[in-house]
Amino acid sequence: MTPLIELRKVSKYFGPVVSLKDIDMRVYAGEVHCLLGDNGAGKSTLIKALSGVHQPSEGQIYMEGQPVVFNSPRDALDKGIATVYQDLAMLPLMSISRNFFLGREPKKKVGPFTLYDAAFAAQVAREEMKKIGIDIRDPDQPVGTLSGGERQSVAIARAVYFGAKVLILDEPTSALGVKESAVVLKYIVQAKLRGLGVIFITHNVHHAWAVGDTFTVLNRGRSYGTFKKEEATREQLLQMMAGGEELEALAVELDLIAKKDPTTAAQIEHKAAEELHKPN
Amino acid sequence: MAVRTQDERLRPISLWQRLLLRPELGSIAGLVVVFGFFAIAAGGSGFLTWAGTRNYLEVAAQLGILAAAVALLMIGGEFDLSVGSMIGVAAVMMAILSHPDYGGLPISLSLVITLGFALLIGYFNGWLVLRTGLPSFIVTLAMMFILSGANIGFTKLITKLTIVSGLGDSLAKDPLSFLFTGAFLGLPAAVWWWLGVTLVLSWVLLRTPFGNWIFGAGGDPTAARNVGVPVRRVKITLFMLTAAAATVVAAIQVMGLGSANVLQGMGKELEAVAASVIGGCLLSGGYGSVIGAGIGALILAIVQQGIVYTNIDLDWFKVMVGGMILGAVILNNYLRKLSMQVRR
Ligand SMILES: Nc1ncnc2c1ncn2[C@@H]1O[C@H](COP(=O)(O)OP(=O)(O)OP(=O)(O)O)[C@@H](O)[C@H]1O
Numbered sequence: 001m002t003p004l005i006e007l008r009k010v011s012k013y014f015g016p017v018v019s020l021k022d023i024d025m026r027v028y029a030g031e032v033h034c035l036l037g038d039n040g041a042g043k044s045t046l047i048k049a050l051s052g053v054h055q056p057s058e059g060q061i062y063m064e065g066q067p068v069v070f071n072s073p074r075d076a077l078d079k080g081i082a083t084v085y086q087d088l089a090m091l092p093l094m095s096i097s098r099n100f101f102l103g104r105e106p107k108k109k110v111g112p113f114t115l116y117d118a119a120f121a122a123q124v125a126r127e128e129m130k131k132i133g134i135d136i137r138d139p140d141q142p143v144g145t146l147s148g149g150e151r152q153s154v155a156i157a158r159a160v161y162f163g164a165k166v167l168i169l170d171e172p173t174s175a176l177g178v179k180e181s182a183v184v185l186k187y188i189v190q191a192k193l194r195g196l197g198v199i200f201i202t203h204n205v206h207h208a209w210a211v212g213d214t215f216t217v218l219n220r221g222r223s224y225g226t227f228k229k230e231e232a233t234r235e236q237l238l239q240m241m242a243g244g245e246e247l248e249a250l251a252v253e254l255d256l257i258a259k260k261d262p263t264t265a266a267q268i269e270h271k272a273a274e275e276l277h278k279p280n
Numbered sequence: 281m282a283v284r285t286q287d288e289r290l291r292p293i294s295l296w297q298r299l300l301l302r303p304e305l306g307s308i309a310g311l312v313v314v315f316g317f318f319a320i321a322a323g324g325s326g327f328l329t330w331a332g333t334r335n336y337l338e339v340a341a342q343l344g345i346l347a348a349a350v351a352l353l354m355i356g357g358e359f360d361l362s363v364g365s366m367i368g369v370a371a372v373m374m375a376i377l378s379h380p381d382y383g384g385l386p387i388s389l390s391l392v393i394t395l396g397f398a399l400l401i402g403y404f405n406g407w408l409v410l411r412t413g414l415p416s417f418i419v420t421l422a423m424m425f426i427l428s429g430a431n432i433g434f435t436k437l438i439t440k441l442t443i444v445s446g447l448g449d450s451l452a453k454d455p456l457s458f459l460f461t462g463a464f465l466g467l468p469a470a471v472w473w474w475l476g477v478t479l480v481l482s483w484v485l486l487r488t489p490f491g492n493w494i495f496g497a498g499g500d501p502t503a504a505r506n507v508g509v510p511v512r513r514v515k516i517t518l519f520m521l522t523a524a525a526a527t528v529v530a531a532i533q534v535m536g537l538g539s540a541n542v543l544q545g546m547g548k549e550l551e552a553v554a555a556s557v558i559g560g561c562l563l564s565g566g567y568g569s570v571i572g573a574g575i576g577a578l579i580l581a582i583v584q585q586g587i588v589y590t591n592i593d594l595d596w597f598k599v600m601v602g603g604m605i606l607g608a609v610i611l612n613n614y615l616r617k618l619s620m621q622v623r624r
């Protein structure tokens with residue numbers, strides 16, 4: 001099966017900063033591909049390369065087997081890659097239906113004028129939201145009156161409606177509570193069942209484990225590799241995500257310091273306490 | 281699958297909740313209060329007469345034309361503090377081009393040339409703001425000084441004065457000046473321009489795809505760009521529109537008076553912002569109403585003209601304007617918060 005989207009040896013440099021180095025990754029239709037890694041690992045940079053915000057410095061992206069270049073977010077969108085950003089998903093003061101169609105307004109011709117078809121927008125927004133289980137009373141109500149999970153859901157519904165083949169979600173659950181996250185995770189699965197390839201970025205290994213089929217772990221711009229769910233355990237994944245080996249090394253080091261030199265450790269502690277209690 | 285009835289799904293939304301979604305709600309309340317106040321305080325001394333009404337409508341019209349464009353620009357997330365100086369520049373330019381001693385052109389031709397120049401300045405404003413990434417507040421503040429300074433400089437260089445007068449003949453010769461000075465149904469041309477500009481721009485904002493882009497570009501430019509809104513084009517167009525509105529106001533003033541003054545339009549930029557804010561525009565962009573800006577202009581004009589009919593000293597006008605702005609913004613803020621309460 002040809003992957004929906006494939007990265008071969010993709011690197012991205014910002015001046016001297018190496019954000020991504022030689023990344024290989026394949027996303028297939030009908031799978032949830034989780035992208036994991038610590039802060040600064042390069043996850044956002046990777047999806048920005050996929051969504052047309054950045055162009056890779058080296059390497060090539062393929063879509064359904066064909067090499068592609070995404071010149072702008074709009075370009076990627078037109079080619080079927082929709083991205084839902086955690087914070088930039090919606091304009092809170094704008095109505096649900098206007099948000100839903102922002103940038104791709106439905107048009108109707110009235111005489112010589114091309115108008116925004118508000119009635120159509122309202123109807124579609126309501127129907128599409130209903131399909132994912134949210135019954136909005138009034139598509140004219142501002143998005144700001146929806147809860148965080150519902151807002152994410154509007155963004156996902158929008159991407160699905162506009163025929164996205166690949167849906168990229170950058171930490172959609174990071175600001176959400178347990179219930180709200182569950183709502184969003186449900187739509188991720190729904191999108192996958194509809195045959196989309198979903199790239200799901202998260203820091204939460206439980207969320208990743210709940211919906212993911214495949215996992216790619218990034219660390220300092222490099223890939224630790226891709227694992228199928230059958231091939232790994234949750235604990236292994238967690239270790240890789242947190243840079244487990246480094247953590248272990250650090251624990252040992254701290255332990256050593258404490259054992260070898262209790263006086264220094266105590267002094268450091270004392271000094272820190274003094275600093276804290278100083279006025280100003 | 282259970283079929284639900286239309287009625288149940290569309291549970292009625294109360295009229296109040298619908299009204300709360302209108303940015304201009306607060307300004308309508310303000311209009312009622314201000315009109316009521318002057319109707320009581322000055323109703324007996326001519327405020328309510330046709331002449332009194334015409335008076336404040338004319339003042340409102342000039343400010344309103346400007347405010348309509350400024351409101352759109354604010355909804356698009358930008359400011360233009362140079363728009364007042366632009367009026368002065370456009371007025372003097374038009375006057376010099378048409379003056380028998382200098383340009384000698386028909387006034388309508390001067391208007392077209394001036395409009396072209398204004399659009400260029402508007403484009404430059406927008407380009408500079410987007411290019412530098414600096415707040416438009418700062419960029420257009422600089423432009424305000426540059427325009428008004430250059431205006432005085434050039435005008436003195438050409439005419440040795442800061443006033444260009446004696447346009448009466450060239451105005452009389454040009455039938456098109458009627459479009460700016462005439463009257464229809466007892467109302468001066470300026471009022472018709474105001475109504476026209478307000479209705480057209482409000483229609484653009486609410487009924488066209490471009491209007492949706494304006495909200496998007498102002499509300500969150502990055503998000504809007506990511507979903508494909510041509511944010512640059514939208515903002516530059518709005519800067520050009522604002523400069524064009526300044527030119528229309530300049531044309532009304534020059535053709536009405538038969539002269540131009542380099543100080544014309546001074547301070548109008550802030551009055552237009554005030555009208556827009558009273559009308560529900562957010563300083564941070566992405567929210568507001570053109571109709572509201574029109575109502576805001578009307579409120580300011582009623583205060584300015586109404587005070588003449590009362591015993592209150594004119595010096596207090598600015599105090600009242602300041603109070604109006606504060607009151608309106610606090611009210612608008614409160615109403616918006618109400619409308620944003622989670623409803624589901
Ligand atoms: N525009 C840029 N210019 C310079 N450096 C950048 C730029 N964008 C990202 N980087 C750098 O690239 C690295 C990877 O950043 P990125 O945002 O992709 O990490 P991330 O995995 O998304 O982290 P987080 O989990 O915190 O969101 C970081 O070191 C960051 O400083």
Ligand SMILES: [Mg+2]
Pocket residue numbers: 043044045
């Ligand atoms: Mg990130």
